Amino acid sequence: MKHYYTIFALSLFFLISCTSQEETSSKKQWYKGNLHTHSYWSDGDDYPEMIMDWYKSHDYDFVVLSDHNTLAVGEKWKLIPKSPSHEMGFQKYLDKYGDKVQYREDSAGRIEVRLKTLAEYAPMFEEKGEFLIIQSQELTESFESKPLHMNVTNIQKLIPAEGGNSIPEILQNGLDRVKAQRDSTGVPMFLHINHPNFVWAITPEDIIALEGERFFEVYNGHPQVNNYGDSLRPSMEVLWDKVQAAYLEAGKPLLYGLAVDDAHNYHVFDQNSSNPGRGWVMVLSESLDPASLVEAMERGDFYSSTGVTLESIDFSGKTLNVEVKAEEGISYEIQFFGTKKSSPEESGILLSEVTGTSGSYSLEDDDMYVRAKIISSKPKENPYQIGDKETAWTQPVTGK
Incomplete structure (x- = not known):
């Protein structure tokens, strides 16, 4: 089930600088995974084994069960x-x-x-280099009836909800507690912010206020999360660029965007259900193990997708090149978005657009960053919203 694609040059972090680095890159592979999934351990409607069987049989390489404020341990x-x-x-x-x-x-x-525990069901499905289950938790908080949800990938010990006096404070508490667990265990893990527009809970300003936030869901397959915003509130992509510009102005690291299922429903597949198979990440990693995957994602060595597959992503330090693994009869629009240093308030402008299976954009002196969005002409099967086309998002890069 591994996804082997030729990587002609190193993605995202200039590893083309010497022969030994190129040899290291050639050993990397693309791994397909979902980072947000629910089971009967919280509010999903199926058993862990049935869910793992679905993902494994649909060519995923890794998956998490991220149930609300619980880990799959003990008797339930x-x-x-x-x-x-x-x-x-x-x-x-x-x-x-x-x-x-x-x-x-x-x-x-x-x-x-x-219900089977993780220790019981993981050996039924895991195969070295073929399929991996990563322990996860959806840290579920609230403030004034607004749901504040954060997933912790590769968590080692349950983190209980503890509340707080504001939305940014609660989110920051989650980040700080994950960092503390990572520091104490030495195990790579990360927190990502889930579906900011669910019940319109989390604003760009809430995320801008944070320290240490690196990931959020640019796409979530749950039908109630308002990915596209409305006339008064931003879409996830608009939010992404607004936060990105603010982070870079403040000297903070890049914010990366995830596509996830947030699957809850496994028996009825329709637009009103939160089904598996809507969104995933493709991670370029040296091996299929939790630490390698986490570290690759923290380097930005991944893209997010609802169906489009990329052949390669190459960033030289100035020019971002994207090549699509094309399907016969399908056309592609490759868009490059960014923000100008001279106009940070106008975040997320369209810098360039090309029709075809490959495209590139060279950063100008006034560009803060660039990211690519690839839109297919192929309709998404069982979409989040009727009319959705298969899409992919690369991670933002900055010039050096």
């Missing part, structure tokens, strides 16, 4: 709701896993199922 029994889809889901689970399923029936005829 799930009361199966009395509905046709849930009862059908239980029967499918029982048919597939048979005597590995532990369940009981109460006096009212309701079924409870003991």
